[in-house]
Amino acid sequence: xxxxxxxxxxxxxxxxxxxxxxxxxxxxxxxxxxxxxxxxxxxxxxxxxxxxxxxxxxxxxxxxxxxxxxxxxxxxxxxxxxxxxxxxxxxxxxxxxxxxxxxxxxxxxxxxxxx
Amino acid sequence: xxxxxxxxxxxxxxxxxxxxxxxxxxxxxxxxxxxxxxxxxxxxxxxxxxxxxxxxxxxxxxxxxxxxxxxxxxxxxxxxxxxxxxxxxxxxxxxxxxxxxxxxxxxxxxxx
Numbered sequence: 272x273x274x275x276x277x278x279x280x281x282x283x284x285x286x287x288x289x290x291x292x293x294x295x296x297x298x299x300x301x302x303x304x305x306x307x308x309x310x311x312x313x314x315x316x317x318x319x320x321x322x323x324x325x326x327x328x329x330x331x332x333x334x335x336x337x338x339x340x341x342x343x344x345x346x347x348x349x350x351x352x353x354x355x356x357x358x359x360x361x362x363x364x365x366x367x368x369x370x371x372x373x374x375x376x377x378x379x380x381x382x383x384x385x386x
Numbered sequence: 387x388x389x390x391x392x393x394x395x396x397x398x399x400x401x402x403x404x405x406x407x408x409x410x411x412x413x414x415x416x417x418x419x420x421x422x423x424x425x426x427x428x429x430x431x432x433x434x435x436x437x438x439x440x441x442x443x444x445x446x447x448x449x450x451x452x453x454x455x456x457x458x459x460x461x462x463x464x465x466x467x468x469x470x471x472x473x474x475x476x477x478x479x480x481x482x483x484x485x486x487x488x489x490x491x492x493x494x495x496x497x498x
């Protein structure tokens with residue numbers, strides 16, 4: 272598989288629990304993005320990685336959200352003490368560069384449901 | 387503050403006719419625009435883009451028009467096919483930045 276993969280595809284968790292979402296970008300892609308799509312909303316930018324560095328974390332909704340990327344490849348998005356408003360589809364995308372004009376390739380997303 | 391707006395949540399078009407999807411933006415600094423298509427349970431896939439130095443970009447059945455003075459872009463699909471049924475997102479960005487701002491999407495249904 273040459274595309275962006277995400278796991279799990281679906282996650283149901285109880286309010287207050289921590290969850291970890293994983294993204295495997297396309298090999299060689301240096302830029303990696305996390306987005307969130309809540310019901311009836313557009314794609315909300317969360318965080319961007321260039322290599323292992325995250326130049327801008329301002330899109331993260333609260334300090335319960337964190338993300339890391341290791342080896343310039345796999346990224347994990349962690350949500351601590353989940354709340355019902357965290358329920359959404361979390362999408363990861365990667366591209367060959369971080370600047371304008373580079374097409375982003377999206378994974379299928381992780382649907383998170385917080386009960 | 388929604389900087390990129392897609393005011394039509396849904397659109398139905400007969401097969402073979404033209405589909406026109408609209409997108410408005412408020413930030414005059416935006417100078418690069420993209421359209422993505424999304425099928426259920428899949429991630430969005432890139433469709434077509436346009437830079438602000440152009441007012442039209444064409445790729446097969448898909449054409450994007452940009453009206454900078456009106457801060458408006460549109461995606462034309464002609465002829466529309468049932469396989470085009472999907473949610474379409476427009477996105478905008480500023481040259482030199484990495485952040486794309488997405489609209490809320492328009493669900494297109496092409497009727498056979």
